Amino acid sequence: MSDMSVDVWLYGPLARYGKEADQGSFANLQMRLPDGSNMDALLRRLGINADERGITFINGQLSAMPGLQPDLGYTLSDGDRVGIFHPKSMWPFQYRHGASMTEEMARAMRQEKDHGLHHTYEEAGDSS
Amino acid sequence: MWILRVNMNDRIYRLSEVPEAYKNLGGRGTTSTIVYDEVPPLCHPLGPNNKLVFAPGIVTGTAASTSARVSAGAKSWLTGGIKESNAGSSWASYLANMRIKALIVEGQPKEKGKYWMAHITWDDGAGKPKVSFLPADPYTGKDLYEVFPKVYEQFGARAAIAGCGVAGEYGYGNSGIAYNDLGKRPSRYSGRGGLGTVMASKGLKFIVLESKGAPGVAIANKEVFDRGAKKLTEALREHAITKPKGGLNTYGTAVLINIMNEAGGLPTRNFSSGRFEGAAKIAGEAIFEGVKNRLGKEVYNHACSPGCIIQCSNTWYKPDGTEHTSCVEYESDWALGANCGIDSLDDVAEMVRLCNAYGLDTIEAGTTLAVAMEAGVIPFGDGKKAIGLVQEMGKGTPLGRILGGGTEFTGRAFGVTRVPTVKRQSMPAYEPRAVKGIGITYATSTMGADHTAGYTIGPEILGVGGKVDPLSPEGKAALSRGFQATTAFIDSTGHCLFIAFAILDIPSGFEGMMEECNGVLGTNWASEDAAKIGGEILRKERAFNEAAGIGKAEDRVPEFMKFEPLPPHNQVYDVPDKVLDSVYGEL
Numbered sequence: 001m002s003d004m005s006v007d008v009w010l011y012g013p014l015a016r017y018g019k020e021a022d023q024g025s026f027a028n029l030q031m032r033l034p035d036g037s038n039m040d041a042l043l044r045r046l047g048i049n050a051d052e053r054g055i056t057f058i059n060g061q062l063s064a065m066p067g068l069q070p071d072l073g074y075t076l077s078d079g080d081r082v083g084i085f086h087p088k089s090m091w092p093f094q095y096r097h098g099a100s101m102t103e104e105m106a107r108a109m110r111q112e113k114d115h116g117l118h119h120t121y122e123e124a125g126d127s128s
Numbered sequence: 129m130w131i132l133r134v135n136m137n138d139r140i141y142r143l144s145e146v147p148e149a150y151k152n153l154g155g156r157g158t159t160s161t162i163v164y165d166e167v168p169p170l171c172h173p174l175g176p177n178n179k180l181v182f183a184p185g186i187v188t189g190t191a192a193s194t195s196a197r198v199s200a201g202a203k204s205w206l207t208g209g210i211k212e213s214n215a216g217s218s219w220a221s222y223l224a225n226m227r228i229k230a231l232i233v234e235g236q237p238k239e240k241g242k243y244w245m246a247h248i249t250w251d252d253g254a255g256k257p258k259v260s261f262l263p264a265d266p267y268t269g270k271d272l273y274e275v276f277p278k279v280y281e282q283f284g285a286r287a288a289i290a291g292c293g294v295a296g297e298y299g300y301g302n303s304g305i306a307y308n309d310l311g312k313r314p315s316r317y318s319g320r321g322g323l324g325t326v327m328a329s330k331g332l333k334f335i336v337l338e339s340k341g342a343p344g345v346a347i348a349n350k351e352v353f354d355r356g357a358k359k360l361t362e363a364l365r366e367h368a369i370t371k372p373k374g375g376l377n378t379y380g381t382a383v384l385i386n387i388m389n390e391a392g393g394l395p396t397r398n399f400s401s402g403r404f405e406g407a408a409k410i411a412g413e414a415i416f417e418g419v420k421n422r423l424g425k426e427v428y429n430h431a432c433s434p435g436c437i438i439q440c441s442n443t444w445y446k447p448d449g450t451e452h453t454s455c456v457e458y459e460s461d462w463a464l465g466a467n468c469g470i471d472s473l474d475d476v477a478e479m480v481r482l483c484n485a486y487g488l489d490t491i492e493a494g495t496t497l498a499v500a501m502e503a504g505v506i507p508f509g510d511g512k513k514a515i516g517l518v519q520e521m522g523k524g525t526p527l528g529r530i531l532g533g534g535t536e537f538t539g540r541a542f543g544v545t546r547v548p549t550v551k552r553q554s555m556p557a558y559e560p561r562a563v564k565g566i567g568i569t570y571a572t573s574t575m576g577a578d579h580t581a582g583y584t585i586g587p588e589i590l591g592v593g594g595k596v597d598p599l600s601p602e603g604k605a606a607l608s609r610g611f612q613a614t615t616a617f618i619d620s621t622g623h624c625l626f627i628a629f630a631i632l633d634i635p636s637g638f639e640g641m642m643e644e645c646n647g648v649l650g651t652n653w654a655s656e657d658a659a660k661i662g663g664e665i666l667r668k669e670r671a672f673n674e675a676a677g678i679g680k681a682e683d684r685v686p687e688f689m690k691f692e693p694l695p696p697h698n699q700v701y702d703v704p705d706k707v708l709d710s711v712y713g714e715l
C-alpha cells in the first residue's frame with residue numbers, strides 16, 4: 001500500500017505530541033500515513049485520545065468541536081492540512097456562524113439542540 | 129440617580145433628576161437614546177452641537193460579576209453615524225457609585241487648543257456629585273503612560289481617569305478614550321469611532337473621578353438581584369471558556385489567532401489572504417509560552433476592572449522579564465500582526481504600547497498600516513518600519529496625520545482600492561468571505577464594521593434556530609438580527625460581552641443576568657425581553673444614522689470582497705443584498 005503525506009498542526013498543550021517538532025506552543029509535522037487512513041488513525045498515530053482534543057479543522061473546514069466529533073471516520077487525502085486544538089481553545093458560535101465545515105459536521109450541528117448554536121457540546125448540548 | 133451635564137462653553141455643570149423615560153436604561157441604551165434625542169444628526173462631529181455621553185451599565189457598580197463597563201457615545205468622527213464604544217474600568221464603577229446615570233459633555237470652549245480636566249467627586253454635605261474644572265495644560269501633547277502617573281499624583285491613588293491622547297488632540301479619525309486598568313495603566317479603551325477626538329474637541333482632556341463617600345448603586349429588590357448575580361456567577365465559573373484557568377483566562381482572546389488561521393478566516397496582509405504563515409508565532413498559545421519562558425513561571429491573565437471573574441487580560445514581557453505592555457488582545461495582535469504580515473510578538477507588543485500611549489485604536493491603527501503597506505509606503509512584514517509609522521502618528525507629522533485619519537482616509541490618500549471598511553470604520557479580525565455570518569453583522573451594524581455588534585443571542589432566537597436553517601442566507605440574516613439586538617441589551621447591562629459565551633450555553637446564566645437587572649431596577653423582565661429591549665436601541669441608532677445620511681446603501685461589505693476570491697477557500701462574499709437589507713428591514 002502506498003503512503004500519503006498530511007500536514008499536521010498541533011496547538012497548545014497538544015504540541016508535545018509532535019515530539020521533535022514541538023515548538024512549545026505549537027508543532028507542525030508532515031506525517032506519512034497509509035493511503036486511505038482516516039482521522040481516527042491519525043490521532044492514534046499521534047497518541048492523542050479523541051477526547052484530549054477539541055476544535056479540529058481539515059483543510060480549513062471545521063470537523064470537530066469539544067464533545068462533537070463526527071470526523072473520526074473522515075478519510076484523509078494526500079496533502080491535507082489538519083489542525084488540532086486542545087479542548088481549552090475556543091471558537092465562540094458568533095465567530096463561526098457561516099464558516100466552512102465538513103459535511104459530517106454540518107449534519108451533526110443540524111441534529112444538535114438549537115441547530116448547534118452553542119459553544120460547547122458536552123455539558124450544554126445533548127450530543128447523544 | 130442623576131443626569132450630569134458638563135457644559136464646556138463656560139465650564140459649568142448641572143445636575144438633574146433622571147427623566148421617567150430613561151429610568152430603565154443603562155450603558156449603550158442610555159448613550160444611544162441621549163444621542164438620538166439630543167444630537168442633531170447632521171451636526172459636525174467636532175462642532176459645538178455634538179455631545180459626548182458616558183453611561184455606566186444597569187448593574188455596574190454592584191456586586192454583579194464582570195460588570196464594570198462604561199459606554200461612551202456620540203456622533204462618530206470616524207463614521208459620521210452614531211457610536212457607542214464601551215470599556216471595562218474602575219472608572220465605570222465610580223460613575224455608578226455616584227449614581228450618575230449619564231454624564232453628558234456639551235458645548236466647546238471658545239479658546240482653541242486649551243484643555244481642561246473635570247474632577248467629579250461626591251459632595252457628602254449636599255448628597256450629590258460635584259464637579260470642579262482645572263487646567264490640563266501640563267498634560268497635553270504627551271504620552272499617556274507618562275501623564276497618567278502625574279494625574280494620579282495630583283488627585284490621589286484612589287482616582288479613576290478617562291481621557292484622550294495626542295491622537296484626539298491632533299483631531300484624528302482614529303482616536304479612542306483611554307481609561308485606567310487596575311494597574312493604573314492607560315490601557316482600557318473606548319477605542320472605536322474617533323471618540324477621543326470628540327472629547328478633545330470639547331476642550332476636555334481628562335475626567336477624573338473619586339467616589340469616596342458616595343452611596344453606591346441603589347438596588348430595588350436585593351433578593352432578586354442576589355439570586356440573579358449568583359446564577360450568572362455560577363455560569364461563568366462553570367463554562368469552559370469563561371471559568372478560571374479556562375480558555376480566556378489562560379490564552380486571552382488571542383487564543384483565536386490559530387483558530388481563525390486554521391479556519392482560513394484570519395485576514396492577512398490587508399485582507400488578501402485568510403491564512404498567515406506566521407500565525408502560530410503570535411497566537412495566544414505563543415503569548416502564554418513566551419511569558420512562561422521569559423518569567424520562568426506560568427502566568428494566567430488578570431482582570432481589567434473590579435469584580436471580573438473571567439479575567440482575560442494578558443501582559444507581555446520583554447526578554448529581561450520587565451513588563452512590555454498590557455494587553456495584547458486578539459484584535460490588536462491580529463491588526464498589528466497578521467494583517468501587516470508581522471510575526472514578532474515583541475514588535476506587536478511595542479505597537480500596542482504606542483497605541484495606548486497616543487490614544488489610538490489598535491484595530492484601526494493596524495488596518496491603516498496594512499493599507500499603507502499595500503500602497504508601498506513600507507513593505508509588509510517589516511515590524512521595525514511599522515513601529516516607525518505608529519511613531520509618526522504620535523508625532524503628528526504630515527504622514528502621521530494621514531495615517532491617523534484612519535484606514536479609509538489613508539486609502540484615499542494613496543489611491544488604494546482594497547480598503548476593508550464599512551461605514552468608514554475598519555473591519556476587525558474575521559474575514560467576511562470565510563465567515564459569512566460575521567460579514568452580515570459587519571455590513572449592517574449601526575456602528576460600522578464591528579465585531580462586538582453581534583455577540584449573543586437570547587432564548588427566543590435559539591427557538592428560531594429550530595425553524596430557520598442557520599446555514600441558509602435567510603437564517604444567517606435572522607441570526608445576525610438576533611445577535612445584534614441581544615448584544616445591544618448586554619451592552620446596556622454593564623456586563624462585559626464575554627459573558628455571552630457562558631450564557632448562550634447555560635440558560636440559567638442568561639436568566640441570572642435578567643434577574644440582576646430586575647433586582648436593580650425593580651422591573652419584571654424575562655429572558656425574551658432582552659432582544660426586544662435591544663431591538664428598541666437598534667431602531668434609535670438606525671434612525672439616527674438614516675437622518676445623518678447613512679442608509680441601507682452603506683450596509684455593504686467593500687466591493688473588492690465581492691470579486692476577489694480569498695485564499696485558502698477561494699470564496700468571494702456572495703450574501704445577496706436583499707438578505708443584508710432584511711436584517712434591519714425586518715427588525
Ligand code: SF4
Binds near residue numbers: 195216431436438625
Ligand atoms: S472578561 Fe476581560 S475584557 Fe471583560 S471585564 Fe473581564 S478582563 Fe475585562
